[in-house]
Amino acid sequence: MRFTLTDEQRDFGASLEKLLSSEDPVAAARAWADGDTAPGIALWRRIADLGTTALLVPERAEGLDASPVELVVAFEQLGRYAVPGPWVETVAYMTRLVESTPELGVRDEVLAAVARGEELVSVAAPPHTPYALDADVSRTMLVQDGHLHLAEVGTQHRSLDPARRLFELTSERELMPVPQEGLDEAFDLAVLACSAQLLGLGEHLLATTVDYVKQRNQFGRPVGSYQALKHRLADTRIALDFVRPLVHGAALAGTSTRSRDVSAAKVAASDAAYLAARTALQLHGAIGYTAEYDLSLWILKVRALVPAWGTTAFHRDRVLRSVTGLG
Numbered sequence: 572m573r574f575t576l577t578d579e580q581r582d583f584g585a586s587l588e589k590l591l592s593s594e595d596p597v598a599a600a601r602a603w604a605d606g607d608t609a610p611g612i613a614l615w616r617r618i619a620d621l622g623t624t625a626l627l628v629p630e631r632a633e634g635l636d637a638s639p640v641e642l643v644v645a646f647e648q649l650g651r652y653a654v655p656g657p658w659v660e661t662v663a664y665m666t667r668l669v670e671s672t673p674e675l676g677v678r679d680e681v682l683a684a685v686a687r688g689e690e691l692v693s694v695a696a697p698p699h700t701p702y703a704l705d706a707d708v709s710r711t712m713l714v715q716d717g718h719l720h721l722a723e724v725g726t727q728h729r730s731l732d733p734a735r736r737l738f739e740l741t742s743e744r745e746l747m748p749v750p751q752e753g754l755d756e757a758f759d760l761a762v763l764a765c766s767a768q769l770l771g772l773g774e775h776l777l778a779t780t781v782d783y784v785k786q787r788n789q790f791g792r793p794v795g796s797y798q799a800l801k802h803r804l805a806d807t808r809i810a811l812d813f814v815r816p817l818v819h820g821a822a823l824a825g826t827s828t829r830s831r832d833v834s835a836a837k838v839a840a841s842d843a844a845y846l847a848a849r850t851a852l853q854l855h856g857a858i859g860y861t862a863e864y865d866l867s868l869w870i871l872k873v874r875a876l877v878p879a880w881g882t883t884a885f886h887r888d889r890v891l892r893s894v895t896g897l898g
Contacts, residue, residue: 574819576644584644586621591652597865603655604733608708611655612691618654619688627666627760632682639760639822643767647818650771653868655734657693657704659768659880661685664761665692665713671753672719681711695722695740696758699881702728702737712740715754719746732875734868755830758880762833765880766818769840772873773811773847779866780804780851787856800854807850810843831893834886841877848873 576584594617599610618624623645628634635641642663649658666685669678684690693709695702697716706712706724714720725739784800785793817839821832848870852859859866877883891897 574816574823576640580641580644583621583641584648587618587623587645587648588651590617590621591648591654596652596654597868600653600655600734600868604736608705612708614654615656615691616688618649619686623649624662624688625686626662627670628682628686629670632679633686634682635686639763640819642760642764643818643822646764646767647771647774650768650872651775653734653772653775653872655705657691657709659761659764660694660704661690661692661709663764664694664696664757665711667760668694668713668715668719668749668753668757671756672747672749684710693738693740699758699885700761700879703740704738705736706738706740707736714740714742715749717754718748720744721746730875732868732871734872735875759829759833762837762880762886763818763821765876766814766821766833766836766840769837769844769873769876770811770814770818772869772876773807773814773840773844776844776847776851776866776869776873777804777807777811779869780847780854784854803850803854807843807847810839810846814839814843828893831890834881834889834893837881837886838883838890841883844873845877 594614595610596614599614602609603611622635625634626637626641626645628636630636645662646658662685666682669681672678681690685692690711691705691709692711692713693703693706694700694712695714703709703712703722707727712722712724714722720742721744722740723743725741728737728739730737781804784804787793814836817832817836821829821836824832851866852870855866858864859870861867
């Protein structure tokens with residue numbers, strides 16, 4: 572398959588990157604981790620103004636009715652700039668879950684609020700997502716266990732990434748059963764969005780590390796001139812280059828291969844982003860371990876997202892079962 576983005580898709584990604592590069596997502600992420608969500612919410616609304624939160628919302632509910640391709644274009648940039656907030660839960664998972672449940676009387680109102688950037692949604696969908704991300708700042712909290720429940724915030728749990736605040740949810744009111752097809756599609760879109768985030772995180776880590784080794788001198792020469800370090804960086808570049816076609820291919824996949832393709836993308840994105848994080852940490856040296864250094868934001872987010880929306884073992888097994896016909 573030969574795949575290239577359209578001019579409109581490239582322009583959308585460039586507009587989002589221009590916005591994020593002109594803002595201060597690092598400060599927003601650090602404030603978010605400390606419990607001050609105001610800068611992150613303000614950033615959320617500016618990103619929403621570009622249509623990011625409206626991507627998968629149907630036109631009848633003020634949305635763009637875009638494809639998963641636009642979704643991965645957006646989420647790669649959200650990962651590249653380590654933007655905090657329940658983006659996967661709101662833009663990918665919840666939007667498709669609510670849309671696939673036609674009996675939900677308020678669905679168009681909720682979807683329109685999401686499209687406008689006014690509604691943050693947190694979801695607990697065990698077993699792969701047992702805790703709800705940033706539930707304390709979300710207006711809508713849902714538990715999905717085959718049935719859809721409105722929920723209240725419970726106990727907070729620590730994450731490897733301090734900007735990912737996890738909460739237990741306690742079911743308050745059952746809404747209705749959810750069709751299995753809707754559950755599967757919502758989960759796969761969440762996995763796809765998470766994979767694109769990991770790709771963006773890996774790209775940032777690689778770019779930051781390349782810049783660093785060009786500037787850092789040892790024994791009178793830039794450390795980036797040493798052959799062994801060049802090999803590490805080249806391996807990371809190759810790994811990330813293999814991820815993008817898998818992510819884009821999964822965004823184009825039909826119903827028959829969608830689950831397999833998004834799992835393959837998640838495995839590759841997790842492995843490549845983790846390699847980028849290890850390489851960045853090793854080549855930065857001791858400074859890479861410090862919480863004050865911005866590199867830590869990306870490294871810890873990679874560590875947290877690798878098992879998010881299904882572990883690597885789960886997704887490898889899903890691919891295996893698909894290609895062997897055992898699933």
